[in-house]
Amino acid sequence: MNNSIIKIRKRAEKNDCIKTAIFALSGGKDSxxxxxxxxxxxxxxxxAEILRQRMGPAIEISDITLGSRPFYRKGKRYQKRKDKFNDIISQIEIEISKKL
Incomplete structure:
Protein backbone atom coordinates (compact mmCIF):
# COMPACT_ATOMS: atom_id res chain seq x y z
CA MET A 1 0.00 0.00 0.00
CA ASN A 2 1.31 3.42 -0.93
CA ASN A 3 0.66 5.63 2.10
CA SER A 4 2.06 8.57 4.07
CA ILE A 5 2.29 8.90 7.85
CA ILE A 6 1.57 12.23 9.52
CA LYS A 7 2.44 12.50 13.22
CA ILE A 8 0.90 15.39 15.11
CA ARG A 9 3.22 16.92 17.69
CA LYS A 10 1.62 20.31 18.39
CA ARG A 11 -1.78 21.84 17.75
CA ALA A 12 -0.06 24.77 16.02
CA GLU A 13 1.01 22.40 13.21
CA LYS A 14 -2.61 21.60 12.28
CA ASN A 15 -2.64 23.64 9.06
CA ASP A 16 0.68 22.16 7.92
CA CYS A 17 -0.64 18.64 8.52
CA ILE A 18 -3.78 19.39 6.50
CA LYS A 19 -1.70 20.76 3.60
CA THR A 20 0.64 17.77 3.72
CA ALA A 21 -2.28 15.32 3.62
CA ILE A 22 -3.99 17.13 0.73
CA PHE A 23 -0.75 17.21 -1.28
CA ALA A 24 -0.11 13.53 -0.56
CA LEU A 25 -3.59 12.41 -1.61
CA SER A 26 -3.68 14.57 -4.73
CA GLY A 27 -0.07 13.66 -5.57
CA GLY A 28 -0.72 9.97 -6.03
CA LYS A 29 -0.65 8.42 -2.55
CA ASP A 30 -3.36 5.85 -1.89
CA SER A 31 -3.83 6.66 1.78
CA ALA A 48 -9.49 13.89 9.60
CA GLU A 49 -12.88 15.64 9.61
CA ILE A 50 -11.52 18.74 7.83
CA LEU A 51 -9.97 16.53 5.14
CA ARG A 52 -13.21 14.58 4.75
CA GLN A 53 -15.16 17.82 4.30
CA ARG A 54 -12.68 19.49 1.95
CA MET A 55 -11.97 16.52 -0.30
CA GLY A 56 -15.65 15.56 -0.52
CA PRO A 57 -16.70 12.16 -1.79
CA ALA A 58 -13.21 11.40 -3.17
CA ILE A 59 -11.93 10.06 0.17
CA GLU A 60 -13.16 7.96 3.05
CA ILE A 61 -12.03 7.14 6.57
CA SER A 62 -11.02 3.53 6.11
CA ASP A 63 -9.63 2.58 9.54
CA ILE A 64 -9.46 3.96 13.08
CA THR A 65 -7.17 2.35 15.65
CA LEU A 66 -7.19 3.26 19.34
CA GLY A 67 -4.55 2.15 21.80
CA SER A 68 -2.23 3.08 24.62
CA ARG A 69 1.43 2.73 25.47
CA PRO A 70 3.67 3.30 28.51
CA PHE A 71 4.81 6.88 28.95
CA TYR A 72 8.20 7.40 30.55
CA ARG A 73 9.02 10.79 32.00
CA LYS A 74 12.55 12.12 32.12
CA GLY A 75 14.12 13.85 35.08
CA LYS A 76 15.44 13.07 38.53
CA ARG A 77 12.12 13.72 40.24
CA TYR A 78 10.40 10.95 38.30
CA GLN A 79 13.26 8.47 38.58
CA LYS A 80 13.10 8.54 42.41
CA ARG A 81 9.49 7.36 42.54
CA LYS A 82 9.15 4.35 44.79
CA ASP A 83 6.27 2.88 42.86
CA LYS A 84 7.39 1.39 39.60
CA PHE A 85 4.11 2.05 37.83
CA ASN A 86 4.42 3.79 34.50
CA ASP A 87 2.02 6.36 33.23
CA ILE A 88 -0.04 5.38 30.21
CA ILE A 89 -0.67 7.63 27.23
CA SER A 90 -3.53 7.09 24.77
CA GLN A 91 -3.00 7.13 21.03
CA ILE A 92 -5.09 7.13 17.86
CA GLU A 93 -4.35 6.30 14.23
CA ILE A 94 -6.81 7.38 11.55
CA GLU A 95 -6.34 6.08 8.02
CA ILE A 96 -7.87 8.12 5.21
CA SER A 97 -7.87 6.58 1.75
CA LYS A 98 -9.10 7.39 -1.72
CA LYS A 99 -12.36 5.82 -2.79
CA LEU A 100 -12.06 3.34 -5.62
Whole structure:
Protein backbone atom coordinates (compact mmCIF):
# COMPACT_ATOMS: atom_id res chain seq x y z
CA MET A 1 0.00 0.00 0.00
CA ASN A 2 1.31 3.42 -0.93
CA ASN A 3 0.66 5.63 2.10
CA SER A 4 2.06 8.57 4.07
CA ILE A 5 2.29 8.90 7.85
CA ILE A 6 1.57 12.23 9.52
CA LYS A 7 2.44 12.50 13.22
CA ILE A 8 0.90 15.39 15.11
CA ARG A 9 3.22 16.92 17.69
CA LYS A 10 1.62 20.31 18.39
CA ARG A 11 -1.78 21.84 17.75
CA ALA A 12 -0.06 24.77 16.02
CA GLU A 13 1.01 22.40 13.21
CA LYS A 14 -2.61 21.60 12.28
CA ASN A 15 -2.64 23.64 9.06
CA ASP A 16 0.68 22.16 7.92
CA CYS A 17 -0.64 18.64 8.52
CA ILE A 18 -3.78 19.39 6.50
CA LYS A 19 -1.70 20.76 3.60
CA THR A 20 0.64 17.77 3.72
CA ALA A 21 -2.28 15.32 3.62
CA ILE A 22 -3.99 17.13 0.73
CA PHE A 23 -0.75 17.21 -1.28
CA ALA A 24 -0.11 13.53 -0.56
CA LEU A 25 -3.59 12.41 -1.61
CA SER A 26 -3.68 14.57 -4.73
CA GLY A 27 -0.07 13.66 -5.57
CA GLY A 28 -0.72 9.97 -6.03
CA LYS A 29 -0.65 8.42 -2.55
CA ASP A 30 -3.36 5.85 -1.89
CA SER A 31 -3.83 6.66 1.78
CA UNK A 32 -2.70 8.89 4.64
CA UNK A 33 -2.23 7.74 8.24
CA UNK A 34 -2.78 10.45 10.86
CA UNK A 35 -1.29 9.65 14.30
CA UNK A 36 -1.94 11.53 17.53
CA UNK A 37 -1.07 10.89 21.17
CA UNK A 38 -2.41 12.32 24.41
CA UNK A 39 -3.77 15.84 24.02
CA UNK A 40 -3.30 15.67 20.25
CA UNK A 41 -5.98 13.00 19.76
CA UNK A 42 -8.62 15.71 19.33
CA UNK A 43 -6.37 17.48 16.80
CA UNK A 44 -6.00 14.25 14.80
CA UNK A 45 -9.79 13.82 14.71
CA UNK A 46 -10.22 17.46 13.65
CA UNK A 47 -7.73 17.04 10.81
CA ALA A 48 -9.49 13.89 9.60
CA GLU A 49 -12.88 15.64 9.61
CA ILE A 50 -11.52 18.74 7.83
CA LEU A 51 -9.97 16.53 5.14
CA ARG A 52 -13.21 14.58 4.75
CA GLN A 53 -15.16 17.82 4.30
CA ARG A 54 -12.68 19.49 1.95
CA MET A 55 -11.97 16.52 -0.30
CA GLY A 56 -15.65 15.56 -0.52
CA PRO A 57 -16.70 12.16 -1.79
CA ALA A 58 -13.21 11.40 -3.17
CA ILE A 59 -11.93 10.06 0.17
CA GLU A 60 -13.16 7.96 3.05
CA ILE A 61 -12.03 7.14 6.57
CA SER A 62 -11.02 3.53 6.11
CA ASP A 63 -9.63 2.58 9.54
CA ILE A 64 -9.46 3.96 13.08
CA THR A 65 -7.17 2.35 15.65
CA LEU A 66 -7.19 3.26 19.34
CA GLY A 67 -4.55 2.15 21.80
CA SER A 68 -2.23 3.08 24.62
CA ARG A 69 1.43 2.73 25.47
CA PRO A 70 3.67 3.30 28.51
CA PHE A 71 4.81 6.88 28.95
CA TYR A 72 8.20 7.40 30.55
CA ARG A 73 9.02 10.79 32.00
CA LYS A 74 12.55 12.12 32.12
CA GLY A 75 14.12 13.85 35.08
CA LYS A 76 15.44 13.07 38.53
CA ARG A 77 12.12 13.72 40.24
CA TYR A 78 10.40 10.95 38.30
CA GLN A 79 13.26 8.47 38.58
CA LYS A 80 13.10 8.54 42.41
CA ARG A 81 9.49 7.36 42.54
CA LYS A 82 9.15 4.35 44.79
CA ASP A 83 6.27 2.88 42.86
CA LYS A 84 7.39 1.39 39.60
CA PHE A 85 4.11 2.05 37.83
CA ASN A 86 4.42 3.79 34.50
CA ASP A 87 2.02 6.36 33.23
CA ILE A 88 -0.04 5.38 30.21
CA ILE A 89 -0.67 7.63 27.23
CA SER A 90 -3.53 7.09 24.77
CA GLN A 91 -3.00 7.13 21.03
CA ILE A 92 -5.09 7.13 17.86
CA GLU A 93 -4.35 6.30 14.23
CA ILE A 94 -6.81 7.38 11.55
CA GLU A 95 -6.34 6.08 8.02
CA ILE A 96 -7.87 8.12 5.21
CA SER A 97 -7.87 6.58 1.75
CA LYS A 98 -9.10 7.39 -1.72
CA LYS A 99 -12.36 5.82 -2.79
CA LEU A 100 -12.06 3.34 -5.62
Missing amino acids: VLICGEGKEISTAVEI
